[in-house]
Amino acid sequence: MNVESKTVSVVIAAYNGSSFIHELLNSVINQSFRPIEIIVADDRSTDQTVEIVKSIAAVSSVPLEIKVNDANLGFRDNFLNAALLAKGDFIAFCDQDDIWDLKKLERVAAFCQKPNISMIVHAASSLDQSTGKLVKFTQGIRSTGVKPPLSYDPWLTFFGFSIVFRRELLHLADIQGRFRDFIVPNEKIAHDRWIVFLGQVVGETAELNLPLVTYRQHATNLFGDGRRSHKARGHDPIRELDDYISATADMIEVIRDLPDETEVTFPLFDRGKAIHFFQRALHQLRQRKQVYVSRSRPRGVWAVIRNIRGGVYRSVHQDAIRWRSIARDLKYCATRS
CATH class of the missing domain: 3.90.550.10 (Spore Coat Polysaccharide Biosynthesis Protein SpsA; Chain A)
Incomplete structure (x- = not known):
């Protein structure tokens, strides 16, 4: 070829x-x-x-x-x-x-x-x-x-x-x-x-x-080049997590439903491995949501600690710690009473 x-x-x-x-x-x-x-x-x-x-x-x-x-x-x-x-x-x-x-x-x-x-x-x-x-x-x-x-x-x-x-x-x-x-x-x-x-x-x-x-x-770009934040003021972090949770769950279903011929066209496709990959990501999102639905600052901080111990903040593709996610979750806890 x-x-x-x-x-x-x-x-x-x-x-x-x-x-x-x-x-x-x-x-x-x-x-x-x-x-x-x-x-x-x-x-x-x-x-x-x-x-x-x-x-x-x-x-x-x-x-x-x-x-x-x-x-x-x-x-x-x-x-x-x-x-x-x-x-x-x-x-x-x-x-x-x-x-x-x-x-x-x-x-x-x-x-x-x-x-x-x-x-x-x-x-x-x-x-x-x-x-x-x-x-x-x-x-x-x-x-x-x-x-x-x-x-x-x-x-x-x-x-x-x-x-x-x-x-x-x-x-x-x-x-x-x-x-x-x-x-x-x-x-x-x-x-x-x-x-x-x-x-x-x-x-x-x-x-x-x-x-x-x-x-x-320029002024009519739909999206920028990734160096600027597009988060609206007062965005809802729980709703944002729910959006990611919903999409990730749907990704898993798409992978389950890929036709059997996929392995022929794309020999490296491993359905089980791919499903596991996205299931881990979905689990991490659901565990992070527990921080945001905690009713008090101490409970939120404790949820972060549990997530750290449980590897929730480790990326599924590199196994690297997501320091920004930890910082973001702790920052949210600081706003709680």
Whole structure:
């Protein structure tokens, strides 16, 4: 199996992106390793996005299809529904306002021939539009290499623009039936969190410590680059834990229901090991909740001590102590009477 035997489709979810999409498409079309197709799913834009994409498609050296949704889907479903149309062996999510390094797909393709790779992720450069400042955004990637299944925190995600994944991941479970997002609980889990969850369960992840996309920071970003807190003032920590508990329990059910053929497509998938991994994470969340439902400061502190002794604050993927979680739980206890 060689690099040339693997193909890549690029999927772009667009909505009122006329200010940036021309530059983005040029950086995708001119890749040194050409994608076999570019699919732009427009979510009922009210600006000139569709017209700009059509004008570029008319002269593009890469097949470029634009699909205008019948109704506004939101970026989560827009990305995933568009990805179902892709024909490539691998699919690259692409945001409408980014700029790709011209060798992004060439760098990624070096890992596509490895049979156990389920997804490839990379670092980025974060560009603040207001200041022009460019900062490397590592996403925690320290070096280029391959990680085995279940190497990440159960709730970790990589930003969608940095993910290239095997198309088969889309067909492991019904995307319309996916569980609630633990970050935005009133929505189904986001496209990137869904793919990272499935990808790390069934196969290896290739990490590239290279900034292969310039990620713009501007006023209309839906999410930042991870360096800023998005917690609302006065957020409810018990409700937040409940959201994580609910999502994690649902993750376990998704793993239980993965089809038997998963082991054939992804030989490294170990259903029992994966279920145990997420069950440990669920147990930790439920034990941490006991701190927050304690009726007094002493009871809360004692719950923290029990959790420390019971290994609740040790991450399930690295067995490292979560000092921030301990500090957060103790801080909450300090507010109790």
